Structure formats: structure tokens, C-alpha cells
Amino acid sequence: MDIVQAENRIKELRESIDYHNYRYYVLDNPEITDAEYDKLMRELISLESQFPQLITPDSPSQRVGGEPLEAFKKVTHREPMISLADAFSEEELRDFNRRVTENVGNQVEYVVELKIDGLAVSLTYENGLLVTAATRGDGVVGEDVTQNVKTIKSVPLRLNIQKDKIPMVIEVRGEIYLSKEGFKKLNEEREEMGLPTFANPRNAAAGSIRQLDSKITAKRPLSTFMYALGYVEGIEFNTHLEVLEFYKACGFKVNPHIKSFNNFDDVIDYCMSWKEKRHSLPYEIDGMVIKVNSLHFQKILGSTAKTPRWAIAYKFPAEQKISVIEDIVVSV
Numbered sequence: 001m002d003i004v005q006a007e008n009r010i011k012e013l014r015e016s017i018d019y020h021n022y023r024y025y026v027l028d029n030p031e032i033t034d035a036e037y038d039k040l041m042r043e044l045i046s047l048e049s050q051f052p053q054l055i056t057p058d059s060p061s062q063r064v065g066g067e068p069l070e071a072f073k074k075v076t077h078r079e080p081m082i083s084l085a086d087a088f089s090e091e092e093l094r095d096f097n098r099r100v101t102e103n104v105g106n107q108v109e110y111v112v113e114l115k116i117d118g119l120a121v122s123l124t125y126e127n128g129l130l131v132t133a134a135t136r137g138d139g140v141v142g143e144d145v146t147q148n149v150k151t152i153k154s155v156p157l158r159l160n161i162q163k164d165k166i167p168m169v170i171e172v173r174g175e176i177y178l179s180k181e182g183f184k185k186l187n188e189e190r191e192e193m194g195l196p197t198f199a200n201p202r203n204a205a206a207g208s209i210r211q212l213d214s215k216i217t218a219k220r221p222l223s224t225f226m227y228a229l230g231y232v233e234g235i236e237f238n239t240h241l242e243v244l245e246f247y248k249a250c251g252f253k254v255n256p257h258i259k260s261f262n263n264f265d266d267v268i269d270y271c272m273s274w275k276e277k278r279h280s281l282p283y284e285i286d287g288m289v290i291k292v293n294s295l296h297f298q299k300i301l302g303s304t305a306k307t308p309r310w311a312i313a314y315k316f317p318a319e320q321k322i323s324v325i326e327d328i329v330v331s332v
């Protein structure tokens, strides 16, 4: 095979592997078996090793990182990652709505999202290519965890949209999480290896992302839901829902239970409905997040020093954790 044929075959393989990653890790609906997928990846890696000049940073073969890092570099977010004010009751939610409607009138559309209990992350794409993934840190400066985040198959290495729609720069924000199932399996493995177990999926996700060796991260079943926009250049949005639709079009995973409402009573009903329903979800949530949909209204409402006036978290009451103490059999 000459280099032109290799280039064509490599392009085909990359598109096919990216597509099957999207089907499996974003849609949770694979079309091929793991064996067929592995065969495609083996052929790509073999061709790239024969023609290393054809390797590109966005090739799916580049997901499992290189050498372990000595330490994480620091990254300054182009737009700070602000925090969220918490509401713990219906009354506090209604106070939030009152403050909003006093400022922008009572024709406000809200977007309501599950509050995924994971680790916030900021993904920077330049001309459509993933260049930096950073933890939230103190909101202004985070840690560069790009090599580790590249191992997460639900994170696209390239925005999968037509060229003329690709923004020059975009900071895509979301949550990295471990499913309840993945958390249980990881702790069982650690117990077998005599390693300390993680207290909850959030700690397990944070511990997996803060690995200096990305080969360890690659073995952890991490996933993502993207839910916010940071700095952006080269594309305009009018609403939060438009941002989420754009993320879906780019190939990101967006939570399927996000809903919008014009009536605040419906917002409250939806939040309360998830207090019990959440136990049937395959991942942990610790509340809901309510956001004003209009980006124009978000700008008018602005932020305090630490939190937006256009969004609030509703936290579910902490649950009584029943810890089963192994039956102690006393031999008589």
C-alpha cells in the first residue's frame, strides 16, 4: 500500500471509529460488536505506525496518552467558571423566581437540568480541535488534564459539524462522572487489590481525572454531560437551549432529562419529581439546576462576585445512608 492509499484508508478508519465511539459512548446504542471495533482500531494503529507522518492529534488512536506527567500544568480559563447559589426549599426557589421576574418581567422561560454529581470540566476547542481540558480549580485557574480527558470516549477530539459552523474558540463546560455501576465495579476491583475504596462516584471521578498516568484514567469508565458555555468566538447564541442543541450537533453527550418551562409552578413540580425518581438513574445527582433560557436576560441579570443571578441549584435533602454492618457471628 502506498502513502496515498494509506491516507485514504486511514481517513475511512478514523471516520468509522469516531462514528462507532459516538454510537456507543454518546447514544449508548452501538451498531457493531467490540471485536469489530477493536479490529478497526488495530488496523488504524498498524497503518499509522507504518506511516507515522500521517498521525494527527485528533486521530482516535491518540486518545490513550503518552508518558505519565510529573505534575499538572495550570490553565487560566478564558471565562471564569462561576459557582452556583443553592436553594434548599420551594420557598427559596420562589424567591429566586421573584428576583428574576422583578428584573426581566414575568415572561421568563427556564431550563431545568439534573445536577450531576461529578467533577466540573472545561473543554477548549480551537478551530474545532480539542486543545485543552481543565478542571474548575478555583474558578479562574484550573489544572490541565487534557491527556486524561482525551481517554474519555464521549468527549469528541474534534467538533463534528460542517466547517463553516466551527467557532474559532469555544469553552464547552460540563461534568465528568462515573455511573453507579462503574463506581461499584471499580470499588470491587480495588477491594480485591487491597486498595482503599472511593467514598462516592464523585470522588472516584475526581481521583480518576487527577491521575498523572493517563493509562490509568483510560481504564476508568468515565462519562460526561455537557451543560454550559464559557468563552466563545465566531458563533452567536440567543438561548441556553440553542447552546445545548449545538453541543448535541457537535457530538457531545447532553443529558436527556433537560426540560424547559414558562411557568414556575411547573419548574418546581419537575424538580420535586426527581427527588425520588433519581434513585432509578444509572448515575448520581444531588439536585437540579434551574437556568434562565434567554442569554440576553442572563446578561441583564448578571452575576454576584461568585454566582449568577440567572441560575440556582436546588439541593435534595441529604439522605440517611444505611450502612449494613456485616452480621457478626459469635461462635459459642
Ligand SMILES: CC(C)(C)c1nc(N2CCN(c3ncccn3)CC2)c2cc(C(N)=O)c(N)nc2n1
Pocket (backbone or CB within 6 Å): 082, 083, 084, 113, 114, 115, 116, 117, 118, 120, 136, 175, 227, 228, 229, 289, 291, 308, 311
Ligand atoms: C454555568 C452555571 C454556573 C449555571 C452552572 N454551574 C454548574 N456548576 C457550578 C458550580 N460548580 C462547582 N463545582 C465545584 C465547586 C464549586 N462549584 C460545578 C458546576 C453546573 C453544574 C451542573 C451539574 N452538575 O449537572 C449543571 N447541570 N449546570 C451547571 N451550570
